[in-house]
Amino acid sequence: MSVPTILIIDDNIEVRLSAAYFLEDQGFKVLEAASPDEAKQLLSVKAIAIILLDMNFSKDTTSGQEGLDFLAWLKERNNTPAVLCITGWGNINLAVRALQLGACDFIEKPWQNTALLTSIQQQLKLQTRQQNQLSYIASQQTQTSQPATEFVWQSASMRALQKKLEKVVVSDASILLCGESGVGKSHFVSWLHQHSQRAQGPLVSVNMGALAESLFESELFGHVKGAFTDAKQNRTGRFTKASGGTLFMDEVATLSLPLQAKLLRVLETGEYEALGSSQTIRSDIRLICATNAHLPTCIEQGTFRRDLFYRINTLMFELPPLRDRESDIVPLAKHLLAQHAKRYGITDKGLSMEVENALKAYPWPGNIRELSHVMERALLMSEGPQICLEDCQLRLAKQPAVATRVQTRLEDSSCTLADMEKSLIMQVLEEECGVISQAAQRLGLTKSSLYRRLDKYGLKDVS
Numbered sequence: 431m432s433v434p435t436i437l438i439i440d441d442n443i444e445v446r447l448s449a450a451y452f453l454e455d456q457g458f459k460v461l462e463a464a465s466p467d468e469a470k471q472l473l474s475v476k477a478i479a480i481i482l483l484d485m486n487f488s489k490d491t492t493s494g495q496e497g498l499d500f501l502a503w504l505k506e507r508n509n510t511p512a513v514l515c516i517t518g519w520g521n522i523n524l525a526v527r528a529l530q531l532g533a534c535d536f537i538e539k540p541w542q543n544t545a546l547l548t549s550i551q552q553q554l555k556l557q558t559r560q561q562n563q564l565s566y567i568a569s570q571q572t573q574t575s576q577p578a579t580e581f582v583w584q585s586a587s588m589r590a591l592q593k594k595l596e597k598v599v600v601s602d603a604s605i606l607l608c609g610e611s612g613v614g615k616s617h618f619v620s621w622l623h624q625h626s627q628r629a630q631g632p633l634v635s636v637n638m639g640a641l642a643e644s645l646f647e648s649e650l651f652g653h654v655k656g657a658f659t660d661a662k663q664n665r666t667g668r669f670t671k672a673s674g675g676t677l678f679m680d681e682v683a684t685l686s687l688p689l690q691a692k693l694l695r696v697l698e699t700g701e702y703e704a705l706g707s708s709q710t711i712r713s714d715i716r717l718i719c720a721t722n723a724h725l726p727t728c729i730e731q732g733t734f735r736r737d738l739f740y741r742i743n744t745l746m747f748e749l750p751p752l753r754d755r756e757s758d759i760v761p762l763a764k765h766l767l768a769q770h771a772k773r774y775g776i777t778d779k780g781l782s783m784e785v786e787n788a789l790k791a792y793p794w795p796g797n798i799r800e801l802s803h804v805m806e807r808a809l810l811m812s813e814g815p816q817i818c819l820e821d822c823q824l825r826l827a828k829q830p831a832v833a834t835r836v837q838t839r840l841e842d843s844s845c846t847l848a849d850m851e852k853s854l855i856m857q858v859l860e861e862e863c864g865v866i867s868q869a870a871q872r873l874g875l876t877k878s879s880l881y882r883r884l885d886k887y888g889l890k891d892v893s
């Protein structure tokens with residue numbers, strides 16, 4: 431990385447020398463100019479990151495007008511350096527006018543070296559961030575001219591949503607994605623992360639529904655060895671793992687009220703400590719939350735904190751169910767077929783007109799997840815050159831009774847209670863097209879308990 435150059439503009443040679451000594455000691459390159467005119471010449475040939483500008487020169491010693499004139503001249507130019515005004519004759523009016531003309535800070539003489547250094551470092555940080563943003567935007571513009579590998583939505587509602595997301599993707603604002611199970615919220619989170627400025631950082635997902643109450647803090651914030659009986663070694667929490675990247679909290683509505691309070695505290699302060707540690711860590715994450723619950727209703731029912739809702743919903747987007755965007759169904763089905771064919775290393779197949787019509791007429795309670803399962807199964811079952819209606823088994827998925835699979839397991843003498851439970855969960859999930867809330871209801875479980883069992887049996891990918 432090149433060393434930033436600082437230009438000191440001051441008619442007093444002692445001031446210039448004292449600032450130059452200090453700044454060179456801090457590792458900066460320093461240039462000096464005794465007047466604004468000399469500075470203008472230097473600026474035309476040198477790349478300057480920061481200017482330290484005295485406000486008074488030959489005309490008078492107190493008004494600061496020459497400094498302001500220089501700022502006005504600088505403002506006309508593109509890519510101007512950051513200017514820190516330094517004067518022994520500071521007053522509020524002058525400071526305001528200088529800031530209006532683009533100065534970044536106003537420091538009174540005699541300055542404190544540490545304060546000067548802090549201000550310079552802040553400006554350099556800002557410049558780096560702006561440069562990153564510009565190169566990011568440039569790289570995005572290059573990418574848009576290349577063929578897109580992602581699915582291109584056909585429906586007006588999804589196109590509009592994609593447009594809105596494109597607008598906010600580079601910001602660090604928290605995003606809340608709402609929509610029924612299987613509509614593609616997690617899929618969008620990956621897209622948001624990959625297109626964000628944090629794409630080089632990690633994307634860390636945590637399913638809040640699967641978090642055991644007792645492990646919440648340890649999972650999210652980490653713990654140090656000995657923090658509690660089972661803490662045999664240090665553990666890094668998800669907030670730290672996601673540092674510099676995106677933290678995705680799925681199923682955020684399943685959190686209990688006490689855990690919501692703990693999460694809120696961290697989101698508000700931006701700081702947390704690992705369990706058993708007194709060291710405060712500042713979080714550096716972009717937060718994306720998702721839920722298939724209707725949070726305003728949860729707030730009314732007292733199961734979700736209003737203040738947490740406002741903390742996570744800076745930008746809120748609703749993904750419509752698949753049945754409400756009919757024009758997406760067939761193109762998406764073809765896209766998913768091609769994906770599955772590639773994954774299995776088999777030839778992709780087309781859809782008959784009869785299948786296309788049936789897909790469009792079907793209500794897709796499990797949304798894209800269900801469509802994906804149907805296409806996978808159809809591809810594997812199909813024997814002809816095209817997928818036909820029987821291959822899809824639409825509706826048939828609902829018909830096999832849970833009892834059939836359970837009965838089969840019962841007849842197997844080596845079957846354990848855990849095998850039975852796993853089998854039952856798989857069957858119900860299949861029948862409910864992967865919709866967790868419905869499966870949990872049928873199984874007489876809360877969503878959190880079902881998530882924990884999916885974790886235990888390694889069934890996370892089935893849902």
Ligand SMILES: Nc1ncnc2c1ncn2[C@@H]1O[C@H](COP(=O)(O)OP(=O)(O)OP(=O)(O)O)[C@@H](O)[C@H]1O
Pocket residue numbers: 581609610611612613614615616617618680720721722766798799802866893
């Ligand atoms: N645009 C897409 N292209 C290809 N596959 C997709 C797309 N959107 C979603 N899918 C697939 O559909 C399935 C469900 O999507 P996803 O997990 O994102 O839904 P969700 O809304 O997060 O569901 P849940 O609320 O249950 O977590 C996944 O297998 C995902 O890969």
